[in-house]
Each structure stands twice: as structure tokens, then as C-alpha cells.
Amino acid sequence: MLRRYLNFVRGVGADWVGRLGISLTTAAFLVFLFLELMRILGVLTNAYVGLVTYLLLPALFVLGLLLVPLGWRRARRRFGLSSRELAEARFGRSAMRPGLAGASVFGVIALLTGINLVFLGGGTARMLHFMDQPRFCGTACHGVMIPEWTTYQASPHAHVHCVECHVGEGFRALVDSKISGLRQLVSVTFDLHERPIPTPVRELRPARETCERCHWPDRFYGDRIKTWVRHEPDSASTPRYTTLALKIGSGRGAGGEIHWHVAAGNEVRYASVDDERREMAWVELRLADGGARRFVNRRVRADAGRAAEVRVLDCVDCHNRATHIYEDPERGVDERLARGELDRSLPGIKAAALAAVLPLYADAAAAERGVATGLRAAYARERPDILISRAEDLDRAAAVLQAMHRRNVHHAMRVGWNSYPDHRGHADGGGCFRCHDADLRDETGAAVPHDCTLCHSILAQDSPLPFEYLSPAAADDPERLHREALRREFLERTP
Numbered sequence: 001m002l003r004r005y006l007n008f009v010r011g012v013g014a015d016w017v018g019r020l021g022i023s024l025t026t027a028a029f030l031v032f033l034f035l036e037l038m039r040i041l042g043v044l045t046n047a048y049v050g051l052v053t054y055l056l057l058p059a060l061f062v063l064g065l066l067l068v069p070l071g072w073r074r075a076r077r078r079f080g081l082s083s084r085e086l087a088e089a090r091f092g093r094s095a096m097r098p099g100l101a102g103a104s105v106f107g108v109i110a111l112l113t114g115i116n117l118v119f120l121g122g123g124t125a126r127m128l129h130f131m132d133q134p135r136f137c138g139t140a141c142h143g144v145m146i147p148e149w150t151t152y153q154a155s156p157h158a159h160v161h162c163v164e165c166h167v168g169e170g171f172r173a174l175v176d177s178k179i180s181g182l183r184q185l186v187s188v189t190f191d192l193h194e195r196p197i198p199t200p201v202r203e204l205r206p207a208r209e210t211c212e213r214c215h216w217p218d219r220f221y222g223d224r225i226k227t228w229v230r231h232e233p234d235s236a237s238t239p240r241y242t243t244l245a246l247k248i249g250s251g252r253g254a255g256g257e258i259h260w261h262v263a264a265g266n267e268v269r270y271a272s273v274d275d276e277r278r279e280m281a282w283v284e285l286r287l288a289d290g291g292a293r294r295f296v297n298r299r300v301r302a303d304a305g306r307a308a309e310v311r312v313l314d315c316v317d318c319h320n321r322a323t324h325i326y327e328d329p330e331r332g333v334d335e336r337l338a339r340g341e342l343d344r345s346l347p348g349i350k351a352a353a354l355a356a357v358l359p360l361y362a363d364a365a366a367a368e369r370g371v372a373t374g375l376r377a378a379y380a381r382e383r384p385d386i387l388i389s390r391a392e393d394l395d396r397a398a399a400v401l402q403a404m405h406r407r408n409v410h411h412a413m414r415v416g417w418n419s420y421p422d423h424r425g426h427a428d429g430g431g432c433f434r435c436h437d438a439d440l441r442d443e444t445g446a447a448v449p450h451d452c453t454l455c456h457s458i459l460a461q462d463s464p465l466p467f468e469y470l471s472p473a474a475a476d477d478p479e480r481l482h483r484e485a486l487r488r489e490f491l492e493r494t495p
Contacts, residue, residue: 015078018071025064029119032057036126058123065116137162144188147196147410148324154407157323165210165323166201173205195414199320200277207262207315211322215315220250220259223493225459227466229338230330233351237337237344241466245457245490258455261313268313270435273297273304277317278421281308283435283448295440295448318431321422326408328428329357329417333404341400343393347386352378357401363411371405372398457490 012018035053076082138149152158157165167177187193204210224246232238249257261268267286273279281304284294297304311317327335333353336342342349356374361367375398379386386394409416426432436450452458460468469487473480 012068012072014075015071017074018068021064021067021071023064024060024067028057028061028064032061032119032123054123054126058120061116061119061123132161132163132167134162137166143412144193144197147326147413147415150407150410151324151326155323155325160214160323164213166204169209195412196410196419197413198275199420200275200316204316211315211319217250217259217262217264220248222248223457224248227460229334230462231334231337231344231350233348233354235347237348237350239338239344240462240464241460241468242462243459243466245459245493247455247457261318262315268435269310270313271306271308271310273300273308275308277311277423278430278434280434280437280440281306283440293442295442297437298439298441318424321420321424324420325422326415326418326420327404329408330354331427332408333357333401336400336404342397346390346393346397347383348378349397352382353397353401356398357405358417360416361409361411364406367405367409367411368402371402375401453486453489457493458486459490 012022032053035049035057039049039053134149134152138145138152152162163177167173184193225243226246227241227243230240230242232240247257249259250263260266265288269284269286271281273281279300280297281300282294282296284292286292316322333342333350337344337350342353346352352375355378356371359370359374361370375394376387379394421428421430423431423434432455433450436448436454438447438450440448459470460466463469465471469483470490472487473483477483
């Protein structure tokens with residue numbers, strides 16, 4: 001069998017181009033089998049090996065197949081022979097003599113064609129499977145996607161494949177994603193991409209095709225009580241609590257609910273002043289009777305937003321950092337203090353930690369050194385005794401802060417603190433306040449509602465206790481009436 005195959009190969013290689021094609025095809029096939037075996041055995045796991053196995057080798061295999069008939073054509077022209085005459089000269093008359101199943105050479109061609117089709121089909125399937133894996137998305141483009149890959153691994157969606165949100169289902173979505181991928185490949189190859197990668201992502205599939213496959217709108221209901229802890233930059237890093245009863249809801253109730261914005265029957269459209277979607281030119285509510293109520297931003301020019309994309313508000317307009325979550329430095333320090341990763345018994349740790357992570361370092365190596373030395377420098381100025389008495393605790397704190405800095409700051413892609421704002425909430429004045437803004441008014445002069453209790457009940461606000469407002473206020477408390485009103489609002493809503 002091997003001898004017959006070798007004779008066939010020598011016959012097909014009628015020209016150096018054909019012989020080159022046979023060499024490429026054979027080498028690509030054998031190397032593919034070897035690398036695939038290594039992958040199955042767990043020896044090779046690197047994404048770059050996958051690029052070679054599932055992209056480069058099949059491409060060389062196909063190129064080799066194309067070169068074989070090209071070489072055959074060159075040989076025909078060179079010797080002035082017909083295809084049959086050249087075949088008889090290369091394979092011998094006996095191989096071209098018709099038999100019960102046709103000429104033997106055509107049987108070999110049919111067999112090899114079948115093997116080629118199986119190989120290309122299997123290789124294509126493996127390539128598509130490989131390109132659907134998060135590791136490919138996060139690491140195959142070298143440093144470009146490292147910020148997204150880093151935050152993805154620490155996100156609530158770390159077990160959801162990237163393609164489930166960025167590609168979607170169906171043949172059209174697959175084709176669109178591959179075309180987009182080719183553009184991105186050219187951009188990365190010739191260093192044409194922006195730094196940092198801009199948002200919003202234009203190719204992201206509609207939320208109803210992605211988010212709502214798991215987060216089912218019919219099952220949105222009830223309230224969720226959440227407490228945020230902020231620490232004072234004093235010696236004790238004193239905790240202050242803000243507790244909200246978030247009115248998640250389904251949007252079907254008569255009162256204000258967060259998911260009213262995306263409930264069936266409610267359509268909110270908007271145009272932003274710029275592509276960042278941080279300030280709205282106008283917001284429009286489409287009513288069930290077919291009418292519309294538009295609120296126009298009085299702060300911006302009358303023609304603002306005319307050239308902007310008109311969007312129907314969906315999940316990602318608020319949950320824009322559902323997976324690739326970058327932290328605000330102060331909130332990041334507060335969370336690590338609340339979780340006990342940073343030891344609050346270290347005097348002034350909140351202020352010292354911020355002093356260590358906030359400076360602009362030249363690169364990742366400088367940041368690693370700078371965070372550690374910056375933390376110690378803060379104590380050298382304020383509490384030099386801590387450098388000796390709590391040296392090990394400072395080492396542990398420095399390691400936590402270095403990891404926090406690595407997660408959020410990526411110098412090669414120019415991603416710094418707060419490069420990607422989170423529109424969920426309104427802690428920094430954005431988020432909800434982009435639409436719930438007193439300057440957005442309709443033709444009657446009425447503004448978009450912006451009452452605090454529309455979307456949440458306030459149980460504590462920068463308070464010493466997590467649920468301070470549920471306790472009756474002292475008679476001499478200057479905020480007594482305000483606190484009592486918030487307490488009644490929550491208790492009257494709660495069954």
C-alpha cells in the first residue's frame with residue numbers, strides 16, 4: 001500500500017511546483033496528527049499551538065493541494081502533452097487501463113480525495129471549536145486582550161464562554177463574527193487598534209439574544225438588599241455603611257422598579273451626545289398606545305445627537321461591565337478591607353493603600369516595585385514604628401495591592417484607573433443619572449423622574465451602622481424627619 005502511494009506521489013509530482021505541493025500537504029497532515037496527539041495527551045495546551053494546529057496547518061494543507069494541479073498544468077505545457085498522455089507517461093499505461101472499478105490511478109485519487117475531505121472537515125470542526133474557547137479569545141492576540149482576559153477570569157461570568165455573548169447563535173452570527181475577526185486580525189497584525197480598546201463594542205449581540213438566555217425577564221422579581229462599605233482615611237480606617245433595598249422587580253408593577261426599563265411593553269430609546277454614551281441628547285419613551293414622550297437635554301446644543309446611533313435601551317446600557325469589570329481604586333481598597341484581605345488593624349491602612357496604588361507608574365515592573373515601596377513610604381512618613389513591628393503584615397498588604405493593581409491597570413494597552421466606567425448605579429454621577437437628569441425635559445417642561453426611592457429604599461447612607469435608618473431617630477437628630485420618611489417608605493413597601 002505504501003509503495004503504491006509513493007508511486008502515485010511520484011507520478012503526480014510532474015513539476016517542481018507539484019512536488020512542493022505534495023510536500024506541503026503531506027508535512028501539514030503529519031504534523032497536524034502529531035500536534036493533535038500531543039493535545040489529547042495533555043502535553044500541549046498553549047493557545048499559540050492551537051493557532052498553528054487549526055489555522056496554519058490546514059491552510060498549508062489546502063495550499064499544497066492547490067499547487068498539485070498547478071504543477072500538472074505547467075508540465076502539460078512544458079511537454080506539449082494532453083492530460084491523458086501525461087498521465088500515461090507518469091503512471092504507465094497499465095495504471096490508466098480501465099478495470100471493473102475504473103482505472104487504478106483514479107481509484108487512488110478517489111481514496112485520497114476522501115481522506116482529504118475527512119481531514120479538512122475534521123480540521124474545520126476542530127478549528128471552530130478551538131476558536132470558541134475563552135483561552136483562544138483571551139490569549140491568542142498576545143497583549144491586546146490581556147486586560148479583558150484578566151478581568152474575565154475574576155468575573156461572575158468566568159464560566160460563560162466569550163462567544164455566548166460576543167457571537168450569539170445561528171449561522172449568520174457565526175459568519176458575522178468571523179468577518180469581524182478578520183478585521184481585528186488585520187488591526188492587531190499591523191498595530192492599527194486603539195489603546196485602550198474602545199467601548200461600546202459595536203459587534204456585541206443584542207442583549208435579548210445573549211443576556212436573556214440565562215437572565216430570564218419573566219423571573220425578575222422582588223427586592224435585593226445590598227450593603228456597601230466605605231472606609232474613612234483615618235487611623236482606624238473607620239467603616240461607613242450604605243445599605244439599599246434595590247427594587248429589582250419585573251417592570252410590571254405600578255411603582256418604580258429597576259427592570260421596568262426593559263420589561264415587555266416598555267420601550268426606551270435614546271441618542272447620546274457622543275459615542276461613549278455618557279451624556280444623553282434625548283431620551284424617548286414609546287407608549288403602549290403608539291404615542292411617544294421625548295425628553296430633550298437642555299444643557300446641550302439643539303442638534304446634539306442627530307448623527308448619533310439611536311438605541312433601544314437594553315441590559316448592557318446599565319450592566320455595561322457585567323463581565324470585564326474594572327475597579328475604582330478607592331472602592332477596590334474598601335472591598336479588600338471589608339473582606340479582610342487588607343488588615344484594618346494596620347493604622348491608617350486605607351490612606352496608605354491609596355497612596356501606594358494611585359501614582360502613575362511607567363510600566364508593570366515599575367508598578368510592582370512602586371506599590372510596595374509606596375506603601376512603606378506612607379508609613380515611614382506617618383508611623384515609622386509600623387515598618388518594624390508589623391513588617392510581615394505590610395508585606396501581605398503590599399501583595400494584595402500589587403494584585404489589585406495588576407488586575408486593573410495594563411500599561412501596554414493604556415488601561416488605567418477608571419478607564420472603563422461602570423454605568424450600574426450612580427456613585428460617580430453617571431450611570432442612572434445619564435437619563436434621570438433634571439435637565440432632560442419634555443415639551444411640557446416636566447423632567448425625567450429622579451426621585452431616589454424610585455429604584456431603591458435607603459436603609460443607611462454613609463452611616464456608622466449598616467441598617468441605621470431602620471432604628472427610630474433621636475429627637476435632636478437634624479435629619480430625623482428625613483430618616484423617618486425613608487424608614488416609612490421601606491416599611492410600607494415591605495409586606
